[in-house]
Amino acid sequence: MSADGVVTSPTAGATELIEAPAIEPFHEPDDGRAATEEIALEDLPPLPDDRFQNRELSWLDFNRRVLALAEDEHQPLLERMKFLAIFASNLDEFYMVRVAGLKRRREMGLSITSADGLTPSEQLAMISTMTQELVERHGRCFTESVLPELGRVGVRIVRWSDVRSEDRERLGTLYTDKIFPVLTPLAVDPAHPFPYISGLSLNMAIIVRDPVSGVERFARLKVPNNVDRFIRVTEGKSDDKVEFLPLEELIAAHLAQLFPGMQVVEHQVFRVTRNADLEVEEDRDEDLLQAMERELARRRFGPAVRLEVARSNGTRIQDLLTTEFDVAPRDVVDVTGLLDLSSLWQLYGLDRPSLKDAPFVPATSPAFAEGETPKSVFARLRDGDVLVHHPYESFATTTQRFLEQAAADPRVLAIKQTLYRTSGDSPIVDALITAAEAGKQVVALVEIKARFDELANISWAKALERAGVHVVYGLVGLKTHCKIALVIRQEGSELRRYCHVGTGNYNPKTARIYEDLGLLTADPGIGADLTDLFNVLTGYSRQTDYRNLLVAPHSIRSGIIRRINREIEHQRAGRGGLVRLKMNSIVDEQVIDALYRASQTGVRVDLTVRGICAIRAGVPGLSENITVRSIVGRFLEHSRIFHFGGGGPEGEEYWIGSADMMHRNLDRRVEALVRVKDRAATGRLDALLTTQARDDVRRWVLGPDGWSQAPVGEAGVDVQEEILRRGLPRGE
Structure with missing residues (x-):
């Protein structure tokens, strides 16, 4: 260094x-008309204290929109399964990073509140409540809707009790030859402390009883992750009629072979999520590469932040796991059906094109x-x-x-x-x-x-x-x-x-x-x-100064705010103000406040935000001129576009780049936005923003009371499919 x-x-x-x-x-x-960041706004009403939405709850709202795609019966069936898997993966990362960070702040005694005034403890409580509701919906969508529909088209996920006797013999041989040798049951007793459980691994907690003494013992068994999660039950290669057995079902059916001479009393599948956020003291470590490798080795030993358990009638195992992982009851998530639906990506690979989006x-x-x-x-x-x-x-x-x-x-x-x-x-x-x-x-x-x-x-x-x-x-x-x-x-x-x-x-x-x-x-x-x-x-x-770039951490926030303020000046001068932004997330309070001020002066603010959105739209006196939509679909909307369109064609600007309007992007990353000046290119950017803003496009709209779908159901245009079929106008 x-x-x-x-x-x-x-x-x-x-x-x-x-x-x-x-x-x-x-x-x-x-140029005499360009406003600086400081403009006269004394005539505007003060901004209210409750003008920001909570960042973490807004992210959960985004994942709710992903779940809605899985629930949408107009989606091809395997696409619905894909969105179930994406929802699960998203939630895993949310806990590993965002929830872990809130827990760390709480445990360190930091009283830092979020922009909406919530403490870490208050946010964690709200996250727990909202997450449990979403996980319930997720499980019901899979077990009550997607699974039955899959069965009707010849794809079944079965329990061991559903497997035919002729298939049981073959699966038993598979278990003995391929799975049993790699299983390692770990006892828990005075001589064997509770074993380390790696994050996101699938595990079984088992209680066995000594038939002679009647003493019950606890054991843990890791479900191997180098074997397919779903075992093909039916022979042959055709995917037209196919059955799959979850790996943990096959293992559970043969637990007696792992504990000969003992009685298996009960078992429960569980999964733990650990803090996976890295902390590298870069100014101390002489070699960043070695420091990162060392910290990655430590990541797997991070504290538990969530315990997922398959719903069962018993509580003994769950109580023991809660104690051993030192998690609060609200950090325990009861899951209906299978744990870890991110593994559904395996079944998405089935050769059933009629059940997927057209290639x-x-x-x-x-x-x-x-x-x-x-x-x-x-x-x-x-x-x-x-x-x-x-x-x-x-x-x-x-x-x-x-x-x-x-x-x-x-x-x-x-x-x-x-x-x-x-x-x-x-x-x-x-x-x-x-x-x-x-x-x-x-x-x-x-x-x-x-x-x-x-x-x-x-x-x-x-x-x-x-x-x-x-x-x-x-x-x-x-x-x-x-x-x-x-x-x-x-x-x-x-x-x-x-x-x-x-x-x-x-x-x-x-x-x-x-x-x-x-x-x-x-x-x-x-x-x-x-x-x-x-x-x-x-x-x-x-x-820090460039000709055609805005570069964080020095000039993106100030550059964006300067241009928003310029639109305020255009509006006040009668030239009309327009701000159109497309991004993944908007959280930064300074940028949001600038947009609120623009709205209060009559500037039209049009936002397309895929994920986190801390702004409140449509609030009288604050943001009635702000429109916010979210498009979630086949492709992950990832581009960032910044258009400042007031003052006529000569004054408008288009920018694209890597930065979202978040603290991490604007303060803790090197980001770059480039100004696009070519007329054909700006024409295409205008066409994209205009197309996504049409009223007939299927989207989510943010109002004072939260997000709602418009148009509802099958009505409306899938804008991504339309661009696939027709393309965008290519500008001049």
């Missing part, structure tokens, strides 16, 4: 990178599909910017192709890129390795603090270093979350910079299910900005 807080690999900086000619730093001019093949962007021998990416970008829209447009033939061509092009001298999350067999990483092996100067900023991808990113970092890539791990105290790539190419006597700035990760797998945007450009100003930003990330630069 450098004294200035920049952590690099041992080889970083070994060779000085070739740079294009510098462009003077940019300071946003004051689609992402289109190649018309910008890169000209004739039988399309132009190179570099030739196309010299003609103008290209905005790509995933998953509707192929990641492989746009962003991935940009980097692969850069790796193979002998005139490319250097490639710089950030990597926050990528796929297991990443063609992006392969391209960087190819470029380094070809003698190009390659810098990869690998964010090894990306939650739950830490191990994968550490592995990528080491592989890249072995290939000769200059690997940088980021800035102390900040996660590098921006999605940027810079290619420097020799063209005659000049060096030209080609850039990509996106809203999503460089991950070809998630690019097929996440809705994201990316700007590919050869704009010299943006190229100079990215050069400056990479110098901040890899060296000692303290630059």
